[in-house]
Amino acid sequence: MARRTVLVLGGGVGGLITANELRRQLDPADRVVVVEREGRHLLQASLVWLMVGRRRRDQIERPLRELLAPRVELVEAEVNSIDPAARRVETTAGAFAGDALVIALGAEPDRDAIPGYREAALDFFSPDGAAACARVLETFRGGRVVIVVAALPYKCPAAPYEAALLLDDELRHRGIRERCEIDVYSPEPAPMPVAGPVMGAAVVELMAAKGIRFHPGSRVERFEPGSHEVVLAGGSRVGYDLLAGVPPHRAPGAVRESPLGGAAGWIPVDRATLETGHERVHAIGDVTTITLANGKPRRSPAARPRTPSTASATAGSRRERGARRSPSASSSPSRIRRLRSGRRGGRGMPERCSSSARGSAAAWNVDWRARVSPSAAGWPDYG
Helix, strand or coil: CCCCEEEEECCCHHHHHHHHHHHHHCCCCCEEEEEECCCEEECHHHHHHHHCCCCCHHHCEEEHHHHCCCCEEEEECCEEEEECCCCEEEECCEEEECCEEEECCCCEECCCCCCCHHHHCEECCCHHHHHHHHHHHHHCCCEEEEEEECCCCCCCCCHHHHHHHHHHHHHHHCCCHHHEEEEEECCCCCCCHHHCHHHHHHHHHHHHHCCEEEECCCCEEEEECCCCEEEECCCCEEECCEEEEECCEECCHHHHCCCCCCCCCCEEECCCCCECCCCCEEECHHHEEEECCCCCEEEHHHCCCCCCCCCCCCCCHHHHHCCCCCCCCCCCHHHHHHHHHCCCCCCCCCCCCCCCHHHHHHHHCCCHHHCCCHHHHCCCCCC
């Protein structure tokens, strides 16, 4: 039997769990190859904890190789271009072609999209920025704390509100909360609008109970680090003593420049199968956009993770090939659980995993009755 190859582009949570599950379900002769530029896997859900000094960087990252199942191949390289018709990718380590392709490259920060953002903000969407915020907090004695969403879209819709609540808690712990103001500015009309008005109102109420003010519909024109001010559309100015920022995001360059990217650069996918418009090419997670039943698009960075249970793009491929599961290849839940719990000196705290992993195994029409979920990989399952 000629062995088949699945290329998984991206080694974030979605790509990691997808690769491990494909390895578990595919024939041992088949290859699963992950292409990821970073040799260490960073649990980005923990960056808000790093921001307030309740994590160290070594507690929230692990070598990616340790988290991948045995016999999943890892290529440490940048993806430069994608040819979905040929299922071929060009990387800094050479060219690779597969029988199926799973794109899990996520969304990349675009920190230069808004003038002054890079210089002004403590950007807690990066480990360096989050650690810098923790250092500032060590000597912070009071003043106005501003959390600002620089522009839409951005990944992890709860992040600015979780950051505000964690900053509130940390300032109370340090005994200086009464000397501080906390304000959240966002272009959104409500927190996490995709979750609906009830959820948004609940978040606003929760913040208000902590004395955190929310300013919806606040579109940033520029940042002025010299005067410690954020200039909003219309000319109003917001002063700050500590500025924590959420950067704008965009699709990775290799996606934007490929036939896969839509008008805004994101990859349109079938909302039930995560199939793209190209045969045996699937995309998952933040790099995708999904059209809802009402015909409106929904960007994944602002959306609840989707985990469809079946796919039809390659229906019958397993029957024809007689693919079987390999009992020896595990999804390595204990290794992922160690990363989440922050062992080697850290306290374990539940954190949200935002993976769309199940749909990607549709590239081989694998049996999803096993229902891969975050909990199946060692993460807490919040439904």
